Amino acid sequence: KHAAKIRLDDVKGEQSREKDKADRATSEQVLDQRTRMILLQMINRGFVSEVHGAISTGKEANVYGAVAYPDLDGPPIQRAIKVYKTAILSFKDRERYITGEHRFKSGAEKGNSRKMVKLWAEKEFRNLRRIHSAGIKCPEPIQLKLHVLVMELLGDRKGYAYPRLRDAAISGDDSEEVWRSLYIQLLGIMRRMYQVCRLVHADLSEYNILYNNRQLYIIDVSQSVEHDHPRSLEFLRMDIKNTGDFFRREGVDILPDRVVFDFVTV
Ligand code: ATP
Ligand code: MN
Incomplete structure (x- = not known):
């Protein structure tokens, strides 16, 4: 089996507290402890083997490139990992989408941002599954855990994402x-x-x-x-x-x- 190789410093969790704090102050890209744990768990289970740099950093989510080696000597498979941010503000104006959405009546606790991002990730995962099953070209959803969604990378074999x-x-x-x-x-x-x-x-x-x-x-x-x-x-x-x-x-x-x-x- 391929040894899990992680290039993203943040995932390792080896940073000192001080450096961690400094990073968080200078950049929004630092992954929190919970996200690191989820990524490590996904690496252990083989859904991804390497997590690379960010393809996109936005208000609501960061998208990272990743690689999986499903077979011993098979070719690597390019994946994308969308990590939803637990930023309450940017999710506030999303309420209009969830209000009236019968699939999410119970879970949509306002004000609990951790539950909210989990909800959005779930929604995206289920919608992707439905769209992909219908034969519409979109990323194939692979794995979901809380606010972390693994999907097919739309890009070339080297891991370069297609342009918008x-x-x-x-x-x-x-x-x-x-x-x-x-x-x-x-x-x-x-x-x-x-x-x-x-x-x-x-x-x-x-x-x-x-x-x-x-x-x-x-x-x-x-x-x-x-x-x-x-x-x-x-x-x-x-x-x-x-x-x-x-x-x-x-x-x-x-x-x-x-x-x-x-x-x-x-
Ligand atoms: P934000 O609003 O915070 O910018 P977002 O919700 O718009 O995030 P997405 O649009 O899903 O997030 O993804 C952000 C960018 O990441 C996309 O514009 C696209 O360039 C890239 N991206 C997302 N998913 C994939 C994928 N599966 N394969 C390749 N690139 C992707
Ligand atoms: Mn977008």
Whole structure:
């Protein structure tokens, strides 16, 4: 078996208290003791073997690259680990997504931020599972423990993550045609998500779509809601508007929002 190799200093827990404090003061990226324990447990169980640096550090979550060696001599598998932050403030305005969400009636204790982040991680895990099962391109969910979610890395074999659609370098003679086909592709994804997964993304934009080789990948679905959520159609209209605006700026002759809305929902 491969020896678990951890490159992230924070995971080792070997830092002195003083250094730890200093790090926390200078950077938000330091993992707390609980998160380290969860990562070590996942390493021991073989879900990941190495945890690498951050792919993204945001308000609500950090995403780390990781590698697993499932077989003795098999190739490494690239993974992504999303660690939700226990920052109460950024989760406050997320209440509107959970209110009316029948899957989370009991657990949604307001004010308990540790329970809240666990809830968001759970939501993302379940939504990813549903979206992935429906054949929509998204990270395959692998493992969940409290506020730590392990998923497939959308990236190349070296572990470089695909760019967000916003940063995709689409150029050349056929770029106009590529943009048009991506727009059509996204309409199909939204429809399938609604009709088959019974979900509305609710934060769909060029920032939460990754791009590679003429293929779109949906990410960041912790706030996605059931189609019978009281505000789901409002969120869907917002998704349609935001993505439509983006494709229009890229020169695509987009359909009117209400036409897209009917295409998705009927
Ligand atoms: P925040 O709002 O705090 O920035 P977030 O909730 O938006 O975090 P995500 O959108 O899920 O978090 O992830 C942040 C970034 O990490 C994404 O924009 C994407 O670049 C990268 N990322 C997330 N998941 C994956 C993945 N499975 N494979 C490759 N890259 C990923
Ligand atoms: Mn995001």
